[in-house]
Amino acid sequence: MSREKLLEVKNLKQYFKSGRHSVVKAVDGLTFDIYKGETFGLVGESGCGKSTTGRTIIRLYDATDGEVWFNGENVHAKKSRKELKKFNRKMQMIFQDPYASLNPRMTVKDIIAEGIDIHGLAKNDKERTERVHELLETVGLNKEHANRYPHEFSGGQRQRIGIARALAVEPEFIIADEPISALDVSIQAQVVNLLKKLQNDRGLTYLFIAHDLSMVKYISDRIGVMYFGKMVELADSDELYKNPIHPYTKSLLSAIPLPDPDYERNRKRVPYDPSMHDTSEEPEFREIKSGHWVLCTTKEFEQYKAEMENK
Amino acid sequence: MAKKDKELSKDLFQPADISSDKGEELGRPEISYWKDSWNRLKKNKAAVLGLITLLFIGFMAIAGPYMNKYEFDETNYDAKNLPPRVPGIENVEWLDWLGLNGTRTVAVQGADPEDALQRGIEAFELDGIDYTHKVVREYDASRPNPDERWAEVEITFNDYEARGLEEHYYWFGTDAMGRDLFTRTWKGTQISLYIGILAAAIDMVIGVAYGGISAYYGGRVDNYMQRIIEVLVGIPNLVVVILMIILLDPGLIAITIALTITGWVGMARIVRGQILKLKSQEFVLASRTLGATDSRIINKHLIPNVTGMIIIQTMFTIPNAIFFEAFLSFIGLGLQPPLASLGTLIDDAFKSLQIYPYMLVFPAIVISLLMIAFNVLADGLRDALDPKMRE
Numbered sequence: 001m002s003r004e005k006l007l008e009v010k011n012l013k014q015y016f017k018s019g020r021h022s023v024v025k026a027v028d029g030l031t032f033d034i035y036k037g038e039t040f041g042l043v044g045e046s047g048c049g050k051s052t053t054g055r056t057i058i059r060l061y062d063a064t065d066g067e068v069w070f071n072g073e074n075v076h077a078k079k080s081r082k083e084l085k086k087f088n089r090k091m092q093m094i095f096q097d098p099y100a101s102l103n104p105r106m107t108v109k110d111i112i113a114e115g116i117d118i119h120g121l122a123k124n125d126k127e128r129t130e131r132v133h134e135l136l137e138t139v140g141l142n143k144e145h146a147n148r149y150p151h152e153f154s155g156g157q158r159q160r161i162g163i164a165r166a167l168a169v170e171p172e173f174i175i176a177d178e179p180i181s182a183l184d185v186s187i188q189a190q191v192v193n194l195l196k197k198l199q200n201d202r203g204l205t206y207l208f209i210a211h212d213l214s215m216v217k218y219i220s221d222r223i224g225v226m227y228f229g230k231m232v233e234l235a236d237s238d239e240l241y242k243n244p245i246h247p248y249t250k251s252l253l254s255a256i257p258l259p260d261p262d263y264e265r266n267r268k269r270v271p272y273d274p275s276m277h278d279t280s281e282e283p284e285f286r287e288i289k290s291g292h293w294v295l296c297t298t299k300e301f302e303q304y305k306a307e308m309e310n311k
Numbered sequence: 312m313a314k315k316d317k318e319l320s321k322d323l324f325q326p327a328d329i330s331s332d333k334g335e336e337l338g339r340p341e342i343s344y345w346k347d348s349w350n351r352l353k354k355n356k357a358a359v360l361g362l363i364t365l366l367f368i369g370f371m372a373i374a375g376p377y378m379n380k381y382e383f384d385e386t387n388y389d390a391k392n393l394p395p396r397v398p399g400i401e402n403v404e405w406l407d408w409l410g411l412n413g414t415r416t417v418a419v420q421g422a423d424p425e426d427a428l429q430r431g432i433e434a435f436e437l438d439g440i441d442y443t444h445k446v447v448r449e450y451d452a453s454r455p456n457p458d459e460r461w462a463e464v465e466i467t468f469n470d471y472e473a474r475g476l477e478e479h480y481y482w483f484g485t486d487a488m489g490r491d492l493f494t495r496t497w498k499g500t501q502i503s504l505y506i507g508i509l510a511a512a513i514d515m516v517i518g519v520a521y522g523g524i525s526a527y528y529g530g531r532v533d534n535y536m537q538r539i540i541e542v543l544v545g546i547p548n549l550v551v552v553i554l555m556i557i558l559l560d561p562g563l564i565a566i567t568i569a570l571t572i573t574g575w576v577g578m579a580r581i582v583r584g585q586i587l588k589l590k591s592q593e594f595v596l597a598s599r600t601l602g603a604t605d606s607r608i609i610n611k612h613l614i615p616n617v618t619g620m621i622i623i624q625t626m627f628t629i630p631n632a633i634f635f636e637a638f639l640s641f642i643g644l645g646l647q648p649p650l651a652s653l654g655t656l657i658d659d660a661f662k663s664l665q666i667y668p669y670m671l672v673f674p675a676i677v678i679s680l681l682m683i684a685f686n687v688l689a690d691g692l693r694d695a696l697d698p699k700m701r702e
Contacts (some may be wrong), residue, residue, distance in 0.1 A: 101593035105615040149698040243312030
């Protein structure tokens with residue numbers, strides 16, 4: 001593969017203590033790469049560790065184990081304040097809940113300009129205001145909105161403000177943590193299209209975390225499917241939708257509804273039963289086809305391969 | 312209905328020429344957060360009234376004790392228990408009901424009304440002085456209660472004249488030791504305000520910082536800090552004060568230290584709860600991913616979002632502190648005479664409430680105004696500081 005790797009996640013683990021002796025393994029040995037300029041979709045059911053993965057990558061949590069390499073630098077290594085700031089400029093995040101992600105006591109201008117203030121990107125107040133106006137227009141809002149407070153906006157508008165805030169420091173890589181799941185469907189498309197447009201204009205790389213499979217397919221180049229803190233399947237998005245191999249992926253895909261009564265009447269949901277797996281050895285992440293990886297044991301690997309060829 | 316339809320025919324209406332995106336372009340002038348809050352506060356009439364009342368009481372607390380020739384600790388036993396007398400108002404007849412003209416009404420009993428009046432004149436030295444009297448009751452042997460068989464008259468006279476103190480004007484009257492109540496009321500307000508403001512300052516500085524640090528850093532720091540608070544709360548306030556008094560004399564310093572030791576605990580707990588809730592909110596995470604320092608997050612994101620709570624809690628603290636001081640004075644551990652606070656003044660006046668009601672009235676009015684003004688202003692401030700209340 002000649003494409004340049006922007007982000008490498010190696011055996012990432014994030015455990016949380018819950019109570020005195022029990023540990024929640026939110027992310028348990030995750031390995032994947034994200035190439036420059038692509039959109040990597042991360043899907044899975046609620047509580048499978050998608051958001052934790054995103055937050056650990058951006059250092060909101062300290063990883064229990066494993067490494068994250070960004071542009072050839074170890075993200076979780078000890079860093080000086082200066083290095084940290086540099087890192088913060090390159091990697092940004094868009095949050096899930098547009099109602100919780102904007103400080104209700106700050107004007108939109110101050111919210112968007114926060115990154116500009118922290119990193120000293122504007123020489124004076126006038127330049128700062130100009131930058132904010134520019135960013136507002138980039139995300140499709142009016143510059144007159146700058147003096148308003150977040151509660152004066154709708155969910156979709158708030159999410160755009162959140163995007164503008166992330167863009168203010170000119171990042172290369174943006175983690176979008178379920179940016180559309182709190183919005184209604186008509187607004188979802190607007191925000192996703194805005195993200196796509198920004199990617200084209202600015203050459204951004206996305207880690208797109210979501211649970212809406214059709215939306216993920218629309219925006220992503222490659223998709224990783226997570227189940228209970230582990231990556232179970234990873235492939236190009238078309239490949240994944242055409243040839244799902246892991247039973248969990250199959251089950252997920254069978255759950256996508258279509259607004260078509262005929263199709264819906266005959267749609268068969270495939271239940272996923274984790275006990276169907278071969279437990280003779282620890283499953284490993286194996287490449288079944290170029291670029292298509294599945295979590296499986298040796299036995300299952302053979303079985304999946306046969307399945308693939310029969311298709 | 313049909314008639315109305317005729318009156319309002321269609322050609323009377325014209326489409327308004329405003330496109331829907333115009334609304335989005337409506338800007339508002341750029342004003343700072345504090346200016347904006349001030350504008351909102353000004354619109355709240357009750358809060359403005361409260362603010363003016365507080366400013367007035369504050370001014371009087373400072374200037375009041377110097378407004379007449381009497382000192383707050385100057386006793387004059389010839390002038391004890393005098394009713395209020397205000398120059399100017401004393402001569403206005405229709406304001407007599409206010410009782411600010413130095414007159415006093417006493418009830419005297421005797422064998423018959425004549426006898427009662429004579430006894431009164433002797434007792435109050437009313438020879439050669441204007442007085443009016445009213446017969447309340449004639450002698451009546453048939454009453455079951457022997458005490459009520461006596462005849463009774465009410466004599467109204469100018470107490471200042473009767474005692475030969477015509478040149479004196481005690482605006483709020485005097486207490487049982489002949490000290491000027493006007494001076495003492497404002498001196499007392501001064502001390503009560505000092506205690507209230509001290510308690511508020513302790514709350515704001517120690518309480519907010521302690522709660523904020525405890526919640527923000529969390530984990531072990533939080534654990535230890537909360538255990539310390541629990542120990543402090545476990546010791547009753549009164550015990551702390553009594554221990555203080557072993558070391559110091561009872562008085563302002565002892566009260567100050569007692570308040571400093573435990574007064575901030577309630578605030579610390581409330582701030583901790585709020586910060587715990589806020590610190591995992593996404594806007595704080597967003598600020599962290601942007602590389603904000605801890606102090607920036609605390610000052611720009613956390614504190615502004617708990618100001619409402621802080622203000623309300625402070626406004627609860629002020630009256631509590633003022634009453635706490637009054638309580639301590641009441642049991643003899645607080646302020647020592649001749650110093651006065653509103654609490655001690657009310658406490659003293661309470662003992663002779665039925666005979667000299669004016670002694671209670673003035674400090675009671677001041678303390679009530681103080682409480683109401685603080686509450687109303689706090690309410691207004693909470694709303695004013697919240698941008699969601701912006702129209």
